[in-house]
Amino acid sequence: MxxxxxxxxxxxxxxxxxxxxxxxxxxxxxxxxxxxxxxxxxxxxxxxxxxxxxxxxxxxxxxxxxxxxxxxxxxxxxxxxxxxxxxxxxxxxxxxxxxxxxxxxxxxxxxxxDGSSGGFGEASSSSGGPWRGADVPRGYNDVTDQVDVRGLDLLNADSDFGGVRTLFEITQPTTLAMGKGKRAASGSEGKKDWVVSDVDEQLMLYMPFTSTLKVHTIQITAAPSSSEDDEDAPMRPRTVHIYTNRQHNLGFEEAEDLPATQTIEFKPSDWDEKTATAKLELRFVKFQSVYSLVLFVASGEGDGEKTRIDRIRIIGESGEKREMGKLQKAGDDS
Known part of the structure; x- marks a missing residue:
């Protein structure tokens, strides 16, 4: 003491x-x-x-x-x-x-x-900190802790799987913690700490922040199917539209008509084989004063009917803390 x-x-x-x-x-x-x-x-x-x-x-x-x-x-x-x-x-x-x-x-x-792992799960490096699927660019930080989990909103998620806060857990996804053979053998048993879309492949995620951020990169982790023969297995995201500084989540029809701040098209080669993580490298000039993000997963990478996400990490710089009782004026979107 x-x-x-x-x-x-x-x-x-x-x-x-x-x-x-x-x-x-x-x-x-x-x-x-x-x-x-x-x-x-x-x-x-x-x-x-x-x-x-x-x-x-x-x-x-x-x-x-x-x-x-x-x-x-x-x-x-x-x-x-x-x-x-x-x-x-x-x-x-x-x-x-x-x-x-x-x-x-x-x-x-x-x-x-627990002097060894400290309850954080295994990181992709030997850092001992919260798990993340890719390195943080020099000069920036993992600012995922600035996500205001009280205001998170996720549309079209299957309730049989993890809830929206699952995406921001600091532990390694359980699917990645097991070897490929074990994943195939375990099937759907055990903890489902990932999100899967429900009636189709689309997901709409609203993320408010407790501070105004400069967002450099978004890391998305989505474990692949354990069986290549499983036609019903959820897909990884392919097309992701990103919107900044919305007061609330978007509806799917609304998002279709609204110009995105940036759109990302993932290729299979973008996903790291070991960590199942892809990086959304943003046009940094468009993400300088961000108090909320909407991620619209518009399509998956295959012909399946559902999309899967395990973890999301926000990389950038945190700035002035927001006064949560005061809302920005509508129309301030970047």
Whole structure:
């Protein structure tokens, strides 16, 4: 049990990231009233949850340590970044102490009960952080934690499979965790932690964000069928239309008539064989101030009747935290 460690150099922080399994960093400013207001509660969390070489709390003065703030893309205070095994796994902007407390308590419990995997599943690399199906481009972060799961909406999903929040789970899809032979043998048994369309191949997903984002890439994971002879197996997405800054989900007929911000046509070669993941590389200039996205899966890659998605990851930069009670004006869409 201890108080937060004051960080006075980049090397000091790097050393802690190497020696402590979980590191919580509070980027603050002396002049920020919000930073001062949350300081006492943050200190209490540190006193309660710090564990030597397991959970370490730190404070970084964002102005005095501008190099560190710039390295991690911190532009406002307070900003809390949680690292696991040296990798950033969550970023919380503003005074959302309940979210911070819940995240740290969960991680502390996992770290103490399972020193190897920490309950996160196997990542595509050996990072030990949340699973993702592809590398993050240099200079950007996984900002999937900025998805406001309370506002998610998914149309035409088969209720026999996972719900919309399944798409944003931090664990590796169970289908990928098993070998191909085991997948074929298991059939439809076990946890169905993926989404499948219902009456046809189309899906309509609405994703609001808790912060305004610059979105660089969207990663979509869709496991292939375990049997090439299964004609009824769900397909991977082929045509995906993306819409920005909508107030709510679109209807299918509405989307057909609305120009998309960008349309992606996947080829079979776009899907990584090991992770079953394809990257939607966006026209970055069109995705600079994004507070919501709609993904319209218009067609699948084959002649089947249903489409499947296992996971979605959002890659980019997080900016100013949104005031969720205030809606942008209709017509602000990019």
């Amino acid at each position: 201890s108080k937060p460690v004051k960080i006075t150099s980049p090397d000091q922080l790097s050393s802690l990231l190497s020696s402590s399994r979980i590191v919580v960093v509070n980027f603050y400013n002396e002049w920020s009233g919000v930073s001062r207001a949350v300081a006492s509660v943050y200190d209490q969390l540190a006193t309660q949850l710090s564990r030597a070489n397991i959970v370490t709390f730190t404070n970084v003065n964002a102005e005095q340590q501008s190099q560190i703030a710039q390295t991690y893309g911190v532009t406002s205070a307070p900003t809390f970044i949680i690292f696991k095994n040296g990798n950033q796994i969550q970023r919380i902007i503003g005074a959302n102490l309940q979210q911070l407390s819940e995240a740290i308590k969960r991680l502390a419990t996992e770290a103490e009960s």
